[in-house]
Amino acid sequence: MKRSTPKNALYAQSGGVSAVINASACGVIETARRHPDRIGKVYAGRHGIVGALTEDLIDTSRESAATIRALRHTPGGAFGSARYKLAGIDKNRAQYERLIEVFHAHDIGYFFYNGGNDSMDTAHKVSEIGSQMGYPVACIGIPKTVDNDLAMTDCCPGFGSAAKYVAVSTREAALDVASMARTSTKVFVLEVMGRHAGWIAAAAGLAGRGRGHAPHIILFPEIPFDQARFLARVKDDVEKHGHCVIVVSEGVRDASGKFLAEAGTRDSFGHAQLGGAGPVVAQMTQAAFGYKFHWAVADYLQRAGRHVASKVDVEQAYAVGRAAVRLALRGRNAVMPVIVRQSSKPYRWTVGEAPLSAVANKEKKVPRHFITADGFGITTACRNYLRPLIEGEDYPPYSDGVPAYVTIGGRPVARRLKRPFVL
């Protein structure tokens, strides 16, 4: 009996990218290629869901095995990502119907959506609409976020590498300021990502061994900023240790909910002041005590820093990509592979699954018992949770002194729909 022609797959990257999102893409494509009887071609949306909506698809089958393998060590989103949230179905059913139309036109039976909690919501809705329209698609979410804030999974691929970047950088900068403090810089501030959840800031705590070690102060978005307590603590640290290393999450707010980064400082034209929480708290310590300061804002460097990726993170990113394909082949729908922690010491993990509905639009913050009572550090419980996630190094190959990252021009799939889609 002849089997039916295998359906194609669509893979799309969504939201802020990471050092390892392409490792998930690699996991999807390499695994799909091992099942040509079940999966035809893997198409990728150029710039994620935007490519899917506008029928701008990349044919990954035209890329060599070596190129696909190199995705594992290449940061950023190789096919392009998008910050484009589909509206609710009731508000914009046309977008979802368009997606199904594109899927139909390109014989897509599998949709792999690699993103955060918004994207899991979208994947979930696509699955529902497909069923309603009589075009069922296996919609599998693939977790990705440096923010580590997805529900149901022990951790999120992308986070471990950002965490390692921040822990390593904090350790290094701390050695620098300690050298300079006698006659120069007393306060060093590193601003890190995390608008709502302080996981990345927490990871800086792995740079030291706790109280008395750098980072001396971590400012979490989960803890309302109290300027007086903060300044008292800075003074205490400078007096005791000669210097003070501060790691501040971009999302820190005061008790009234106002972001530190917009703490009432406006320029003479009334524009909100440039710069984020980092320069603001650095300046605060100078204004109070006259300390010389330096500050750094890691921004994209922390989430693109594949050169210092966590080996565990790379492996997990690949594993959830592979698991997504396996789940689809097992007939699962509207689910997401998750990382399940079996043990912290030694670290053991496996891949499980969770329904997209349980992940969509939820946000996991740093629990209070992971933060020390004073609000400025991480507890042993937090340390035990975080440490395994930054374990191991997974260096990219280098050429001429810089990493040999791959870029994918992307062979386009011929359009089949007459109607264009306007974003």
Add this chain to the structure above:
Amino acid sequence: MKRSTPKNALYAQSGGVSAVINASACGVIETARRHPDRIGKVYAGRHGIVGALTEDLIDTSRESAATIRALRHTPGGAFGSARYKLAGIDKNRAQYERLIEVFHAHDIGYFFYNGGNDSMDTAHKVSEIGSQMGYPVACIGIPKTVDNDLAMTDCCPGFGSAAKYVAVSTREAALDVASMARTSTKVFVLEVMGRHAGWIAAAAGLAGRGRGHAPHIILFPEIPFDQARFLARVKDDVEKHGHCVIVVSEGVRDASGKFLAEAGTRDSFGHAQLGGAGPVVAQMTQAAFGYKFHWAVADYLQRAGRHVASKVDVEQAYAVGRAAVRLALRGRNAVMPVIVRQSSKPYRWTVGEAPLSAVANKEKKVPRHFITADGFGITTACRNYLRPLIEGEDYPPYSDGVPAYVTIGGRPVARRLKRPFVL
């Protein structure tokens, strides 16, 4: 015939530290230990020249061979550095005399001063005063600066690793913004060090292959900033490539000589605005074209980033430390080992020497022919000069996911002088 008791050595770190200044310390101490007949103990000034003046010395002979070896892979200044410039001899002869007094008290016959052009000036003067006071000391400078601006040497230990950090980070962040540009960030700005010389900014050019590749624009302190030309270029790049990656040196000034970082923007209290050249140029592109931007300021991260050090740089830093001791043992005085380039392709280098007087207080900027005619990029000549300096990786050992860097508490040398010294 019994030889006289060997003289002790004093090693001191000066100015801003680097990822490899401790590799030079390692070169000094390991080499000195091989000549116990000629060199007694190596003392280190705690916080550099400040420790020398205040008789706050660390006895490095109390540190194990393993600890000294670990200096090679540890960033920052392990013995502490200082920003403390000795005044001219005519103005403050007492400081120099105090140094000689401390040297005499601790039987110091060799002074190794690891720093930039200010420090070479100091070492030179110490040598002169010692002779005048009848206490001759072999004063050897050891080059160190991430700014790469020392005269007489082909390059400066510390620069290659900062250069590699910036090239790698620019490449990574460029992949990130390219992924996001379709629906989000169009402009990414990385601010790097270099107040007077644009060597570090130039190194970002190694992230790409020139015009059309990220970084699309480099802003050098050597080229007066022209806002209209800059904005036109940003617009052109965004239109052609969908995004624009800009690397800006902290030291960029406009035609009137004013730092961009202080480009007339003051807050409502009249304070100069926080933030450096990076946020200023990012904001400028938004004001002109509405582009969404991100910016990063690498600050200490770029000069402490030992995890991504250049192998060539580590080797050269060690080599100049070793050479300093050898020069002293050959009876040389008031000289500095320099890196001599023998060939760029393949890269071959050796260690030569230069008189301190030829290095002191001079500053080597990026020559005009290293910068493209439009002022926004690096030429092939520049690329050929820079590329070998970031070659090779020299990873530190890791423990629990972070580099296993060493810290030196430092066993103090008993004070012998009654008179304290007030800085």
